[in-house]
Amino acid sequence: MAEVTLRNVGKRYDDVVAVSNINLDIPNHEFVVLVGPSGCGKSTTLRMIAGLEEISDGEISIGGEVVNDLPPKDRDIAMVFQNYALYPHMTVAENMSFGLKLRKFPKTEIKQRVDNAARILDITELLGRRPKQLSGGQRQRVAMGRAIVRNPKVFLFDEPLSNLDAKLRVQMRTEIKRVHQKVKTTTVYVTHDQVEAMTLADRVVVMNNGKIEQIGTPNDLYHHPKTRFVASFIGSPGMNLIPAKLESNGSGLNIRLSEKLSFHIPESRAARYRAHTGKDVLFGLRPEHLTETRGSENGVGQEFPVTLDVVEPMGMETMVFFKVDGTEVCGRVEPTAAKKSGEEMQLRANLDHMHLIDPATNVVL
Template structure:
């Protein structure tokens, strides 16, 4: 096991900058997830750590060693890809043992390591099968087993669950987290799925357009997002954003509604702001803000409703400048078109600068 230090790393393809001076410290044994939308640079950064992409500038250390010019095979890392990359003509046991055979490890050591990995991942009954005889989840476990037998300093995962169905992704999330808790190996994991990031990571690094927007523990990012991008990306359903400014009676939205404030930032009167409130922090009450129900989505344990001011009923539901999403624990009898009243919890709100997007409260 080892720490990973990324210092002012840049990457350009021709004249196009992709990674723009990223610095991240990853502690020994830590599970870090790089998350962000497609094209943000997270997979490129992972490939640079692995040695599969050259570094344009900066420095990457694995342990005490600078690995900028070290070949991938000598970095003592193991990578699990999205597409499994199993050899179809080899059995499960042969696939898992292949890297050790290339190193000419003793056969007894190979058998011991394969047996240990198979025990950890529940693959013992499948060792003589070929990849074509396995399910998607079983193939992913074989790919993980192939990484485990190498006993590397660092595990690298590149969106390993993207090809699995929703139910299997949930199960595999738990398996990967349990695997990390057992092995305690430093792990860097790339995904675009913020639910994976929230449920699995010790630390999340949110990337956007080649830079790090914020890094920290999952609940730290959820409770205190640094800016509008992080606030909108972390959390499902996404945080509601309402444009307006602070007035004498609270937050005055552009739609004309007034929303409650626990406290206003200094020198904020009339300043353009964005009022952020998560869907689960809105409740129904007779004293709330009047809105029209647009969509009701019952999920069983919760009811998700989308509402908006009555005067903006002609705007599409996808227009987040007017729509407000609420997640309610109770079932409601309302129907689309009905008028109800909602009240955000003022102690849970987030205020952002209307121009820079930075957090204010």
């Protein structure tokens, strides 16, 4: 087990910059998730840590040792791939012990390690089978087993759950978290699924266009996004972003969303935004802060009427969609409080959780 450090790491393919200026410190035992849309450079970053891609710029170190020029086998890492990459001609036990055999471990220790990993992953009865006799979830467990037996310094996961169906994905997600809590190996995990990122990570690294947008705990990213990209990427459904204008209202501030709709900005936030008075901004508010008006568990807020476009019952809650000056906005209400589409409904906006984004720089103010 070891810490992983990336210093100004970059990757170029001829003239195309895939990843640039990545700085990341991952302490021992931490579970870090790299998340972002397709092509954002997260897999490339992971593969550079693994040694499967050469590094164009910067420095990567594992356990204090610079590994830029070390081949993958000498980096003491284990990787789990999206398509499992199990050796089809070997049994589960042979798949798991392959790395140990190549490293000339004694037979008794190999058996002990394989049995131990199989017990952790609950695959003891599968040890004699071939990969093609296993289901997707079982294959994924074996791939994890192959990583665990090596007892490496770092685990690398490259979208390991993408090939599984939705139900199994949730199950395996819990499994991965459980395994990490047991073995506590430093882990770098790549996914494009922000829910996976939020649920698994100690810290999440949000990437976009080959750069890091923000690093933080899941809660930190959710409640305090630093950029427009992070605000809209994290959370499902994403944060509502509505073009608005910041107006002065005597001693206070108002945010005007349309001719008819304007909110008073709470005192706690007004001081921060005062310098931007008169500017066009993006007003951000998550769906759970646009709720029905009854009850006070949703906090205090400002009420306003809307005409519902679409109503999506989810069971535990109901998503309501409406338009503010042409922009679609989503609210999250109690199933019993929701009206039908086409009907008018009174909603409450809790502005204690609002964000303002400068549309020119896409930075959260």
